[in-house]
Amino acid sequence: MARVTIKDIAEQAGVSPATVSRFLNKRYGSMSSETRDRIAQVIERTGYKPNNAARSLRLDRTNTIGVILADIRNPFSSAMLEELSQQAAQRGCSIVTAISSNNSQSEAEALERLVDAGVDGIIVNTCSNDPAPLRAVAATKPVVLLDRDVEGIDLSLVTSNNAALIDELLDQLQQAGCTRYHLLTEYDETSSVRRGRADRFEHEIRRRGLAGCVLALDPDAGHAAAQISTCLEPAEIPSHSAAATSCKPITGFIAINGLVFLRFVEALGLTDTVVPRDALVATFDEYPWNHVLFGGVTTAMQDTAGLATAALEQLFTAIDQLSRRGGFMPAPQHIEVPGTIIPRASSRLR
Amino acid sequence: MARVTIKDIAEQAGVSPATVSRFLNKRYGSMSSETRDRIAQVIERTGYKPNNAARSLRLDRTNTIGVILADIRNPFSSAMLEELSQQAAQRGCSIVTAISSNNSQSEAEALERLVDAGVDGIIVNTCSNDPAPLRAVAATKPVVLLDRDVEGIDLSLVTSNNAALIDELLDQLQQAGCTRYHLLTEYDETSSVRRGRADRFEHEIRRRGLAGCVLALDPDAGHAAAQISTCLEPAEIPSHSAAATSCKPITGFIAINGLVFLRFVEALGLTDTVVPRDALVATFDEYPWNHVLFGGVTTAMQDTAGLATAALEQLFTAIDQLSRRGGFMPAPQHIEVPGTIIPRASSRLR
DNA sequence: TTGTACGCGTTATCAG
DNA sequence: CTGATAACGCGTACAA
Numbered sequence A, B: 001m002a003r004v005t006i007k008d009i010a011e012q013a014g015v016s017p018a019t020v021s022r023f024l025n026k027r028y029g030s031m032s033s034e035t036r037d038r039i040a041q042v043i044e045r046t047g048y049k050p051n052n053a054a055r056s057l058r059l060d061r062t063n064t065i066g067v068i069l070a071d072i073r074n075p076f077s078s079a080m081l082e083e084l085s086q087q088a089a090q091r092g093c094s095i096v097t098a099i100s101s102n103n104s105q106s107e108a109e110a111l112e113r114l115v116d117a118g119v120d121g122i123i124v125n126t127c128s129n130d131p132a133p134l135r136a137v138a139a140t141k142p143v144v145l146l147d148r149d150v151e152g153i154d155l156s157l158v159t160s161n162n163a164a165l166i167d168e169l170l171d172q173l174q175q176a177g178c179t180r181y182h183l184l185t186e187y188d189e190t191s192s193v194r195r196g197r198a199d200r201f202e203h204e205i206r207r208r209g210l211a212g213c214v215l216a217l218d219p220d221a222g223h224a225a226a227q228i229s230t231c232l233e234p235a236e237i238p239s240h241s242a243a244a245t246s247c248k249p250i251t252g253f254i255a256i257n258g259l260v261f262l263r264f265v266e267a268l269g270l271t272d273t274v275v276p277r278d279a280l281v282a283t284f285d286e287y288p289w290n291h292v293l294f295g296g297v298t299t300a301m302q303d304t305a306g307l308a309t310a311a312l313e314q315l316f317t318a319i320d321q322l323s324r325r326g327g328f329m330p331a332p333q334h335i336e337v338p339g340t341i342i343p344r345a346s347s348r349l350r
Numbered sequence C: 001t002t003g004t005a006c007g008c009g010t011t012a013t014c015a016g
Numbered sequence D: 001c002t003g004a005t006a007a008c009g010c011g012t013a014c015a016a
Helices: A006-013 A017-024 A033-046 A052-059 A075-090 A104-117 A131-138 A162-175 A192-208 A221-232 A239-246 A258-268 A304-323 B006-013 B017-024 B033-046 B052-059 B075-090 B104-117 B132-138 B162-175 B192-208 B221-232 B239-246 B258-268 B304-323
Strands: A064-069 A094-099 A121-124 A143-146 A156-160 A180-185 A212-216 A251-255 A279-284 A298-301 A334-337 A340-342 B064-069 B094-099 B121-124 B143-146 B156-160 B180-185 B212-216 B251-255 B279-284 B298-301 B334-337 B340-342
Touching: A006 A017, A006 A033, A017 A033, A052 B052, A064 A075, A064 A104, A075 A094, A075 A304, A075 B075, A075 B094, A075 B104, A094 A104, A094 B075, A094 B104, A104 A121, A104 A131, A104 B075, A104 B094, A121 A304, A131 A143, A143 A304, A156 A162, A156 A304, A162 A180, A162 A192, A162 A251, A162 A279, A162 A298, A162 A340, A180 A192, A180 A258, A192 A212, A221 A251, A221 A258, A251 A258, A258 A279, A304 A334, B006 B017, B006 B033, B017 B033, B064 B075, B064 B104, B075 B094, B075 B304, B094 B104, B104 B121, B104 B132, B121 B304, B132 B143, B143 B304, B156 B162, B156 B304, B162 B180, B162 B192, B162 B251, B162 B279, B162 B298, B162 B340, B180 B192, B180 B258, B192 B212, B221 B251, B221 B258, B251 B258, B258 B279, B304 B334
Parallel strands: A064 A094, A064 A121, A121 A143, A143 A156, A156 A334, A180 A212, A180 A251, A251 A279, A279 A298, B064 B094, B064 B121, B121 B143, B143 B156, B156 B334, B180 B212, B180 B251, B251 B279, B279 B298
Antiparallel strands: A094 B094, A298 A340, B298 B340
């Protein structure tokens, strides 16, 4: 049973291929409703499906977008993929994925593969600090950065409102009466998101006149435990706030992302610290275990659906814009999608 | 700057398009090394990239495979996607993903979308119990089932050795001296994997003459906590094993997958049970938190890389087989990829 | 309102 | 060893 083509439909319906093509593209602006019905019927009967390769060749458009994820093991990435997948499907568009595993080399390769595969545009959660590969692609096809930015090139970017989320997390801890604050980060501050959150944290600590600092958690759990213990020791109280000397100091920790949080929990297990008694805790990223640990962990949750919508919106308008006759690449835009704070037991002193 | 085609290369190299095409397909079995060099040079200089749409149209092959995942939020799925993605890339093949979110309706839609998109074959982690959509697709394109089977149709299937893993998990608990065993499952036993594991568990419990049963954990944490407490009460000791009456009973729990395990942990938090003192625990699926909870949770880890390799191997041989002149669809095969037990503190009585 | 004819970029066949 | 040529299936001017 050979493939059934537009020609077959035409024959069986007693019309020309052109008419069938018009029908398929809903260009029945002026088409006798009679032939329309005949065509519809034949298509129905034969189960005809247009050949995408032929269409792509002709239109130079595949209705396919590429998505490059830096770290699929991060639930945030999974959630994004799910949303993107769903929303793209609604627009009749397929998603070609690539996983860079936080390796800029394979990100570059993925970019090339996707371009070769002929995707109409690319959404990339980059892990690279080299703008060159992205620049090369972005010269030809629409590219939207997701979550992470990269220096040296101005591309459309969709992120959460990380600064505001840091502020709100600090609010939570401050209301609970913390006397010291630490933002827990990773050793290698590669991602722009982490950098942005850290900068804001330090900014706010200063602005609010609080004690505390950014703390790069040691990869070794034992060392990390030592770091944490140090943070919990009674502080040397500055003379001008002597009023607080009578109180036991309360330290508030904010994990800059879910993986750091997990390492923190692991290290915490090596100490005799009890949360939320000896310390309060909050974290970014809503992982499943956040319900469970410490009776619930206060979390800054990103709006994955909103991020997906924004990224796709951005990408598709660029694609459409570009495919117009003489269309030009639209100017890059930066979009912030607000996240949500979920207050839980870990940031309420008991 | 218009797209550079094979024709342009031909002109600039002073040869015919046919020769360039031969060069591209490495068919230089008989080609003057001189023209070969010239072509290579022109291609290099112009940065020519073959147009995939045209090639697909001509060859009726896209070098693209579809992957349908039932639940991307399950880390097992993420890991599989990462592996598949990587290994497919090595074979110069792109992956089009679809997420069914455990909804058989959208799985069917995804199947159709992927077929329309023209993928050469499909790997599906099915969530459906209706073989009809799969049957329709499998009549045309190679389909490999991943992890989950479906009744009413015989397709190639790649899974872990679930029965053996259940056995080994039981071994762990038995060696630790458990006197009662419970397999924790979800209420709706939809997946073939869960069914398979549960069946094996009951089989082994009988075969080994152990006490215990499968326990469908209530979705409500409070109710689940009650269920668990019941399991921990001193047992009514059968008369013929009266020797054990003096000992406190030790219950061993096996979570049938990572999500059930998490619900179990949550419920456990509502009781005053301490693991691994009052009960021992083991689980399927290596989640990040397994390092952390209970000082480490004994885990049956699936070999995601091996599963990916097997699935792709299966799919590609079918694709090749089928694309041969007069090639027929190869017979379905069932492949079991062995997983690994990671013993941790949660299954060692202290 | 509909049909004709061409071309999108590639590969396979066949002839030289 | 290489070149001309005809498809692959579709969309779209242009003609009718």
